[in-house]
Amino acid sequence: MPMETLRFDSRSVDDTEEFLSTAYTPMRIGGPVEDARVRISRHAVERLSVDRLSFGYDMAFDAHGLPGVCLISMHSGTLVDRTGGREQVYGPGDTFLLAPPGTPYRGEVRSARYTIAMFDPALLSGLDPSGTGAPVRLTGTRPLTPAAGRALGSAVAHLRDHVLGDASRPPTGLLVSTAAQHLAAMTLAALPHSARTDPVRADRTDATPATLRRALAWIDAHADRDVTLADIARAACVTPRALQYAFRRHLGTTPLAHLRHVRLQAAHRDLLAADPATATVTDIAMRWGFAHPGHFAAHYRTAFRTTPHTTLRRTDHPAG
Template sequence: METLRFDSRSVDATEEFLSTAYTPMRIGGPVEDARVRISRRAVEGLSVDRLSFGYDMAFDAHGLPGVCLISMHSGTLVDRTGGHEQVYGPGDTFLLAPPGTPYRGEVRSARYTIAMFDPALLAGFDPSGADAPVRLTGTRPLTRPAGRALGSAVAHLRDHVLGSPATPPDGLLVSTAAQHLAALTLAALPHTARTDPTPTDHRDATPATLRRALTWIDAHADQDVTLADIARAAYVTPRALQYAFRRHLGTTPLAHLRHVRLQAAHRELLAADPRTTTVTKIALHWGFAHQGHFAAHYRTTFGTTPSTTLHRNA
C-alpha cells in the first residue's frame, strides 16, 4: 500500500508536488491563502486522493495516464478544456479529462476526492467484445442517478477499500472494487463502446452459454475475475453473456459472481472458529469491503446475520 501526504502554504511547493504526483502543470492566479492538504492511498494501479485547497487556483496540465474521477465536496471546479467552460460543485462526480488529454481550468477553494484507475479496466466491460480499447468521450455523467452511483463508488473505494491503513486490502478486494468502479464509469459516461446489439449477441444468449459461464464462475470465484474473463470462458461476447444471464436468470454475470462469493463466505463462516477469525476477515477475503452491505446481503440471502452464523456453536 502506497501512502502519501502533503501539507503546505507555498504555491511553488504545491506546483512542484502536483507536477510530480499527477502530471506536469502550471499554477496561476493571485493567491491570498495558500493552504493545501493532499493525502493519497494507492495499491495495484488504483488510487484515491483527498485534496483541500484554501484558495482559488488556475491550472494548465498535461494529460493523465489513468481514468481520473473527481467527487466534489465543497467549493467549485471550473473545466475550461477545449475552450468550453463547465462548472462542477458539491455533489458532482465527473471525469477530469479522458486519459492522455491535456486539461485546464480553475479550482475555487475546494475540497474533493480523486479516484484514478488504469484505463485497461474499461476494455473488460466493452459489451461488443471488440479488441479496440474503450475511449471515454465525455466528462459529465449522462444522468443524475448515474452520477450519484459513480460518486457512491468513489466514496466506497475511499472509505472502505483504501481507507484503513491498519488493514491493507488483498488482491480480490482491490480487483472487485476496481471492476465495480470501471463498470459504473462506463454506465455513467459517454464512450466508444456504446454500440447497438448485434443479431449474434441475441443468438448466443443460450442456456448452453449460461451453463458454461456458471461452471467457470464456480471454479474461479476466489480469483480476480472480470466480465471479459467470463465471456471468454463461455465463448461469447460480454454483451451476449449479459443477455444470457438476464434472459435465463434475471440477473447479471457480476451480480451472480457476488452471490457465489456470498455463498462461499457463508460456508466459511459455518466452518470457522470464532476464537481465531472474524466476520470482517472472512468478508474481506471474499471481496466484500463494506461490512454493512455484506451484512445486508447476507441477511437477505440467509435470514440471519454473519455474526450469528459465526458464533452459532460458540
C-alpha cells in the same frame, strides 16, 4: 497487498506546484493566492488510487494529460473546467471525469475540497459489452443523468472509505480487483463512451442454455480469483453482451451478480467452518471481495435469513 500512502501539507505555492507535477502530471499554477494552505493525502494499490485534496485558495492550472481515468467528487467550493475552450463549472455533490486519459486539461480550483479516484483505463475495455477488444474511449466528462452522477459518486466514496481508507489494514487482491471493476463499471454506466453500440443479432442467438452452463461452471471454479466480465465471456466462447443476455434470459440476473452470489456462498462456508475465537466477519468478508460491512451483512441476510455474526458465533460450533 501493500498500500502506498503519502501526505502533503504546505503553504508554499511553489512546493504545491512541484508536488502536483510529481504526483499527477506536469502542471503550472497561476493566479493570485491569499490563503496558500494545501492538504493532500493519497492511498494507492497497484494502478488504483484515491486522494483527498483541500485547497484554501483559488488556483488556475494548466496540465499535461493523466495516464489513468481520473474521477473527481466535489465536497465544497468549485472546479471550473476550461479544457478545449469550454467552460463547465462543478460544485458540491458533482462527480465527473476530469479529462479523458492522455488529454491535456486546464481550469481553476476555487477554494475546494474534493476526492480524486484514478484507475487503469484497461479496466474499461475489460467491461466492454460488445466484446470487440478495441480500447474503450470515454467521450464526455459529465454524467448522462443526475442519477448516474450520484451512483458514480457513491462508487468513488466506497473506494475511498471502505477499500483504500485504512492504511493499517491493506486490502486483499480480490477486494481491490472487485472494487476497481465496480468503479470502472459505474464509470461506463454514467459517462458517454465509444462502446455504446446497439447489440447485434448474434448476441441474442448466442444466449443459449449451453452458454449459461459454460459460464456457471467457470465462475464456480474461479470465484476466488480476479474475474472480469470479459474473462467469463471468453470462457463461455461468446461476447460479453451475449453472456449478459444469457444470464438475464435464463436466470433473471447478471454474470457479475451471480459471481457475487457464489462468493457470498463461499463466505458462508468459511463462517460456518471458522473458529469464532480467532476469526472475524470482516476478515472473511474481505477475503471474498466484500469491502463494505453493511452491504455484506445486507446481502447475507437476504441469502441466508440470518446475520453473518450469528453464523460465526453459533452455539453448535465444533470444539477446537
